[in-house]
Amino acid sequence: MSREERKRQTRKALMDSALGLIEQGQHFSNISLREVAKNAGVVPTSFYRHFQDMEELGLNLIDEFSVLLRRVRSDVLSAEQTITVDALLDIYVETITDNPALFMFIQQCRTSEHQEIRNTIRQELQGLAGELASELRVAFPNVSRQRLTPLSQVVVLFLMDAMIDVLDQTALGVEQSRIVARLLEQIGVISAALK
Amino acid sequence: MSREERKRQTRKALMDSALGLIEQGQHFSNISLREVAKNAGVVPTSFYRHFQDMEELGLNLIDEFSVLLRRVRSDVLSAEQTITVDALLDIYVETITDNPALFMFIQQCRTSEHQEIRNTIRQELQGLAGELASELRVAFPNVSRQRLTPLSQVVVLFLMDAMIDVLDQTALGVEQSRIVARLLEQIGVISAALK
DNA sequence: CTCCTTTGTGTACACTTGTTCACTAACTTA
């Protein structure tokens, strides 16, 4: 195995370590560099070979989020052109449930103490809303883009909000289906405005 | 000054200290007990005379939030019965801008690592949505409560979401009016569903 | 094969954290 391959591997181990700690219920704000290193099976000083500090690791997690969204987008585009709203939502909900820690991280860090993290996330979510808007254009060809844009921003807000419930899902014993149901109810309120 | 009066005073100093640190850009999750004590002009050990730990202080901040909302509610009720939606929103927006740290705390701690904090906040925000729903009933008497409830949940989501922009307000040089404008635009999308 | 680059190691340091304990001083009560 080549050296840079190995490096990329431990780098990924560090990022996954952080996500793992989030999945265990920790908040990204007080996950320590040492904890991440230990959890990745690496000595603390080794962390610096990959990231300057936890903020930089965070920014790279946002990047991972961005890549994930791009992949989803290409999936949607490769689907039939006459995709329904329900099918569209299914794709996004599935993406969330497949990557809970990553989405949780994003939701947590919207209120991060590092403004660069906050700004980057804001941009990313705005981009997501933009994607959604153009995808909804297919489903609602007779609705103007002007009305569609704020609408998809709202839907993104719903998606991220649902994350918090997912976090408590196991703790409260709430089935995931109920969360999705609530999500669909909320979006129903919105899409009613389109009919 | 009586002793319990003094105690209540330093207790408030501790809570205000935490809010102050939040206003300075810190995240509640990693505000330390010592920092709070120091900022309140009190020795660390004195903290324990009032709260068991930071989680308990957090729960008391949520209580303060609850009391604030109750006060707002009575303000709204004492207003004219034919209150407009805009006037209603003005009251809430003003409440937020008058207590930015408290609302920011709530928004931050929706993703807290302490599940009791998360649950209490969830309840509180649900309660807020309930209040809003009955207040909106006055403005939209011909809309059923069934449609009003999910709608006000959405509005609450908007209000809390706007908090994040308020946080970056100074940093980005965005005037508060623009934030309020965006908020009104979002809510416009919703209220359009009511007409 | 040899040298250099670089990823990961181990030790070390100064600092902050939560929490303990015995103590003081002042308000309350009897």
Place this chain on the structure above:
DNA sequence: TAAGTTAGTGAACAAGTGTACACAAAGGAG
């Protein structure tokens, strides 16, 4: 006035934190 309760103090400790440094070992380039 005397005794008791208690909010706040100060020193101390073990544990965890970020970061600097010299070092080892192994891949890459000549």
